[in-house]
Amino acid sequence: MDAPEALREFLMYVLAHLIEHPKQASIAVGTTSSGATSYRVRLAPEDVKRVVGKNGFTISAIRSLLNVAAQKYGVKISLRVDGVREEDEGGAAPGKKDHAADEHAHEEPEVTETHAIGDGAAGSS
Numbered sequence: 001m002d003a004p005e006a007l008r009e010f011l012m013y014v015l016a017h018l019i020e021h022p023k024q025a026s027i028a029v030g031t032t033s034s035g036a037t038s039y040r041v042r043l044a045p046e047d048v049k050r051v052v053g054k055n056g057f058t059i060s061a062i063r064s065l066l067n068v069a070a071q072k073y074g075v076k077i078s079l080r081v082d083g084v085r086e087e088d089e090g091g092a093a094p095g096k097k098d099h100a101a102d103e104h105a106h107e108e109p110e111v112t113e114t115h116a117i118g119d120g121a122a123g124s125s
Contacts, residue, residue, distance in 0.1 A: 003073035022118030030111040036076035
């Protein structure tokens with residue numbers, strides 16, 4: 001398993017245990033112009049609040065863990081969390097950004113793959 005896939009699975013595992021609406025959740029994986037692997041998480045608005053946490057402490061902790069794991073593989077990562085608007089749930093245009101959570105917020109990464117979190121994820125327990 002390569003580093004971006006391992007980090008995505010780790011991120012999916014963590015998020016699946018925090019969110020209430022896994023069917024509305026997805027992770028888009030791409031690459032920024034600086035070569036960092038980019039993870040763009042789209043969640044229901046209520047789940048964005050849960051994942052970001054009070055004063056951003058939860059997303060900061062998730063980002064710290066992801067960065068430590070990325071260092072183990074020798075890669076750089078970028079993590080961004082967006083909310084899905086109700087009219088976007090069908091998979092149309094990208095949702096309004098509720099929280100840009102990365103140091104590469106000015107870059108729009110090239111998305112290479114998107115993964116649903118709600119397809120049999122551990123959060124359904």
